Amino acid sequence: QKEVEQNSGPLSVPEGAIASLNCTYSDRGSQSFFWYRQYSGKSPELIMSIYSNGDKEDGRFTAQLNKASQYVSLLIRDSQPSDSATYLCAVNINSGTYKYIFGTGTRLKVLA
Amino acid sequence: EPEVTQTPSHQVTQMGQEVILRCVPISNHLYFYWYRQILGQKVEFLVSFYNNEISEKSEIFDDQFSVERPDGSNFTLKIRSTKLEDSAMYFCASSEVQGLNYGYTFGSGTRLTVV
Numbered sequence: 495q496k497e498v499e500q501n502s503g504p505l506s507v508p509e510g511a512i513a514s515l516n517c518t519y520s521d522r523g524s525q526s527f528f529w530y531r532q533y534s535g536k537s538p539e540l541i542m543s544i545y546s547n548g549d550k551e552d553g554r555f556t557a558q559l560n561k562a563s564q565y566v567s568l569l570i571r572d573s574q575p576s577d578s579a580t581y582l583c584a585v586n587i588n589s590g591t592y593k594y595i596f597g598t599g600t601r602l603k604v605l606a
Numbered sequence: 607e608p609e610v611t612q613t614p615s616h617q618v619t620q621m622g623q624e625v626i627l628r629c630v631p632i633s634n635h636l637y638f639y640w641y642r643q644i645l646g647q648k649v650e651f652l653v654s655f656y657n658n659e660i661s662e663k664s665e666i667f668d669d670q671f672s673v674e675r676p677d678g679s680n681f682t683l684k685i686r687s688t689k690l691e692d693s694a695m696y697f698c699a700s701s702e703v704q705g706l707n708y709g710y711t712f713g714s715g716t717r718l719t720v721v
Contacts, residue, residue: 528709530709530712536714536715537695537697537712537713537714537715538649538697538712539712540709540710540711543708543709582649584649584709592637592654592701592708593639593651593654593662593664594641594649594651594710595651596648596649596650597648598647598648599648
């Protein structure tokens with residue numbers, strides 16, 4: 495069974511701090527990795543994708559991938575109350591059809 | 607920004623009834639997906655669809671479910687003989703291409719409540 499694991503949280507950080515969200519996956523053949531943000535009752539919204547080892551930055555967001563450790567993370571700099579949401583890690587497990595396996599998500603609370 | 611549109615936003619149905627959930631993917635997208643999310647649980651893959659046929663389906667997607675692209679713009683999910691456990695948010699998603707760096711765009715979802 496191919497799994498994607500995330501700490502469900504909540505992760506509470508003060509406004510302006512760095513939030514660090516982590517995700518591990520079981521399938522070594524996984525090729526690409528995505529972070530989605532989901533507000534309560536809403537649909538997932540794509541934040542970032544990454545498929546090469548290392549860091550990828552986009553504005554206040556940095557995704558980090560370590561395939562050897564089967565670990566992907568998302569850093570949010572200068573966290574804002576509007577960043578409070580559930581962050582979903584999604585993994586493309588190389589099924590040929592680019593289906594995703596999602597983690598349960600980590601709930602982030604940014605405290606003003 | 608282009609959107610994936612889903613209707614209705616909320617559907618209440620009696621157990622045993624059939625429902626059709628509708629989606630209008632982004633116009634130049636070629637790959638379509640249905641996912642569902644039971645309240646408080648993970649987003650789960652149901653089915654992927656390309657070139658007017660199912661590419662892959664999950665164990666959840668049994669004979670109770672079917673998908674169709676009836677007219678070149680709509681993409682529908684039909685659930686026959688609904689059960690209480692079918693209650694969930696159903697998300698349609700689409701992508702222009704399939705590749706390592708291309709994520710889906712999700713629709714706003716249909717909340718299905720089976721009573």
